[in-house]
Amino acid sequence: xxxxxxxxxxxxxxxxxxxxxxxxxxxxxxxxxxxxxxxxxxxxxxxxxxxxxxxxxxxxxxxxxxxxxxxxxxxxxxxxxxxxxxxxxxxxxxxxxxxxxxxxxxxxxxxxxxxxxxxxxxxxxxxxxxxxxxxxxxxxxxxxxxxxxxxxxxxxxxxxxxxxxxxxxxxxxxxxxxxxxxxxxxxxxxxxxxxxxxxxxxxxxxxxxxxxxxxxxxxxxxxxxxxxxxxxxxxxxxxxxxxxxxxxxxxxxxxxxxxxxxxxxxxxxxxxxxxxxxxxxxxxxxxxxxxxxxxxxxxxxxxxxxx
Numbered sequence: 001x002x003x004x005x006x007x008x009x010x011x012x013x014x015x016x017x018x019x020x021x022x023x024x025x026x027x028x029x030x031x032x033x034x035x036x037x038x039x040x041x042x043x044x045x046x047x048x049x050x051x052x053x054x055x056x057x058x059x060x061x062x063x064x065x066x067x068x069x070x071x072x073x074x075x076x077x078x079x080x081x082x083x084x085x086x087x088x089x090x091x092x093x094x095x096x097x098x099x100x101x102x103x104x105x106x107x108x109x110x111x112x113x114x115x116x117x118x119x120x121x122x123x124x125x126x127x128x129x130x131x132x133x134x135x136x137x138x139x140x141x142x143x144x145x146x147x148x149x150x151x152x153x154x155x156x157x158x159x160x161x162x163x164x165x166x167x168x169x170x171x172x173x174x175x176x177x178x179x180x181x182x183x184x185x186x187x188x189x190x191x192x193x194x195x196x197x198x199x200x201x202x203x204x205x206x207x208x209x210x211x212x213x214x215x216x217x218x219x220x221x222x223x224x225x226x227x228x229x230x231x232x233x234x235x236x237x238x239x240x241x242x243x244x245x246x247x248x249x250x251x252x253x254x255x256x257x258x259x260x261x262x263x264x265x266x267x268x269x270x271x272x273x274x275x276x277x278x279x280x281x282x283x284x285x286x287x288x289x290x291x292x293x294x295x296x297x298x299x300x301x302x303x304x305x306x307x
Contacts, residue, residue, distance in 0.1 A: 036191050041133025054099045057125055059226035060190050066114050074098050125182040132179040135191055139254040140234040145175050158232040173198045173214050191229035197221040210279040213246040233271040
């Protein structure tokens with residue numbers, strides 16, 4: 001009788017604490033900071049228009065190497081069936097119809113990780129997505145522009161290297177407006193950023209000192225606002241003292257080594273730090289022209305006092 005009672009008590013306790021958290025060391029503050037994890041402002045939602053979710057889904061597929069063969073196949077087939085159509089129309093319809101076409105391919109699950117992932121991706125994301133105001137990935141901390149307005153830090157600025165319409169590798173600058181996480185099931189969640197981009201090349205210049213400056217009000221590339229979160233680097237914008245309408249671009253802070261026991265920053269660092277003042281000879285000309293009697297670092301609004 002005692003043995004039976006003991007078994008019942010243990011079973012009851014096991015069911016009671018099944019959803020509880022085990023006692024032990026607290027979760028490290030930076031856990032997931034490299035692979036990707038939301039920090040604050042989590043909200044689960046269902047988009048009003050599922051087509052808008054499919055647009056984000058296409059941007060995810062477009063950025064993944066395992067989906068590239070299918071994208072090229074669909075684009076080639078679409079061009080063949082629509083000969084004589086303008087390239088702009090073809091690309092627009094290609095983006096709109098690719099997700100449905102991929103579902104109809106009935107991609108088998110396969111044995112490799114890539115095949116299993118492609119099977120999940122081809123099925124499309126859940127109709128419920130997750131939004132965040134802050135997100136950690138690749139050693140960076142990213143905020144939405146709205147979150148930045150409430151913070152003393154600036155974490156919404158980003159840059160990404162991509163091919164321009166001529167096929168040339170180009171750096172694009174902008175800031176994050178929204179952070180979404182798409183759920184493909186089986187622990188496959190992919191974070192994406194909706195960004196406002198500075199028009200290239202009109203809004204981006206390199207001045208006489210080698211500083212990259214941007215006009216954040218010169219907006220462009222509105223048809224491709226979504227990017228994979230792990231493909232961008234953090235930057236922050238400093239107002240150009242010589243032109244208040246422009247901002248100097250400076251590389252953001254990235255912390256990799258020591259996080260999650262990582263010892264090699266090359267595993268997560270895809271971007272070189274942006275160089276500042278790459279034309280120092282021009283700075284020397286400015287220094288030579290400055291009146292040596294001027295001392296701009298001295299305060300002139302105080303009362304003198306002899307000590």
